[in-house]
Amino acid sequence: MLVEDKRKLKQGFQISIGVLVFQIFLSSIFYIMYTKTKSPLLLSETFHIGIGIPISGILFLLYHQRYRERLEIEELEELKKREGKIFKEEESLILVSRVRLRQIEKWFIPAITFIITFFLIYTPLKLIAYFRGKKIPYHPSSVIPLLLIGLTFPIFILSRYILGMSKDKRWKDLQSLGSFLGVNAIFSFLTAISLTFKNLNLPKVEWFIFYFLNFFLILIGIEYFLNIIASFYISGKEKRYPFDSKILYLLALPEEVIPSFSEIIEYQFGFRITQTWFYQFIKKRIIPLLLLQITLLYLLSCIVIVRPYERCFIEFLGKPIGNGKIFGPGLHLKFPWPI
Structure with a gap:
């Protein structure tokens, strides 16, 4: 079991550092595209991708410390076998990573999440204030929308892969990263669509998505802030890190909307909604129904x-x-x- 834990924890910090490098690469590409087009939406999406970098960094640190903790536990077990008994003082000297991990969870993560929260609220407001009512010289490019669509695909695949990994309890914390990437993919695709319309001399689509994205980021910032407050009161198995957004998760995995809603109903009222035929019907057809509704609204x-x-x-x-x-x-x- 310990060997399996070590293997999965090692994979956890490898995935985290890999995504961190990928996010740095992506944000650089998006910023270069912004400099070429001067599109406000591209700048906002650059920030959207870049703000996920510290989350990857936190997860790398967490998984690395957990991995080190397992190594130290192995070392302690070996020492116990050789010497028979270990004093508590000696044990605390060996399990350094465990102490460090507790400190990271208690102080470092809330502090970094608070900084992320600040920028999630402050930066979109500054972007809106800066670009509002401004005539921005746009440099049309048919290549950039295609490049954006091309980048959307690997972001989406990586998101789904990580969200799949997060089903394992040892990779549960990767859910926040997978969710973040999933929403990155959505807005990257919307950016590509908006720039296509802009090339057709229809700039309103870009402005609509620009404002929507920035207000959405503010909403996520507010959620993070509430999560930070809640983290001081919730303990035990139900505790989630404050950067684990439920909103992002439901957007990245829309098929989880109904199960999440049913959990709330069951928790609040004790009613087993998951056993009803209506729940099973909606669960199977939620995506087609949503698409139908969106199509009908669009046709209006x-x-x-x-x-x-x-x-x-x-x-x-x-x-x-x-x-x-x-x-x-x-x-x-x-x-x-x-x-």
């Missing part, structure tokens, strides 16, 4: 209602068409947003 943008005192004309990609024909009050159909 094809409908235009012109009120009695209004008139309208048709635009295609921002340019009037149809010889400037004016349409009167009533229900009209058009191409979906943002066309």
Whole structure:
């Protein structure tokens, strides 16, 4: 068992350091793309990826200390076999990593998470204030959206791989890293889509996602802050590190939304919702239902209602068409947003 623990803990810190290097590489690439395009959204996404670097660093430190702790336990066991008895003072001198690990969990992790929280709230606010109402010279590029989509794929695969690993209790803490990468993949893809629209002279999509991303990061910062406070009151097996975001996890693994909701219901009311046919039906079809709902909501943008005192004309990609024909009050159909 000890050998298996050592192997998995070693893999844990290897994965963490590997992701850390990957995140540094990604944030560098995204920043270079920002310098080429001057896209505010690319700068925000650069920050979004970069803020995950300290989380990888924390996890590397945790798994490395746990691995060292197992080595020290082995050393202690060998010493006990040879000498028969070990005094408590000698034991504490050998198990240095255990003491160090407790200190890291008690002080270092909350402190670093607090710093991350500060930047998660402060930086998006600064970005919004800086770019709001500003005319940014954009340099169109058809290559960058393709590059973004190309980068999204390995981020997504790595996220799924790590989230799969986190099902093992010894890799449970990697869940926060997998969730972070999963949401990175989502916003990288949205950035690619928005820049494609911007190349078609439709900049509103980028601004919408820019504001959405920044307010989302502020929300995660608030969640981290609440987690820090909660970490001082929750102990035992249920304790999670404050940088382990439930919001990010549910976004990275949307299929877990229903199970998480059912856990809350069962915990609060003692009602075994997981045993009902309705739960089983929703659990199997949650993704198709969500996609259907999103599609229907999107198609609603094809409908235009012109009120009695209004008139309208048709635009295609921002340019009037149809010889400037004016349409009167009533229900009209058009191409979906943002066309």
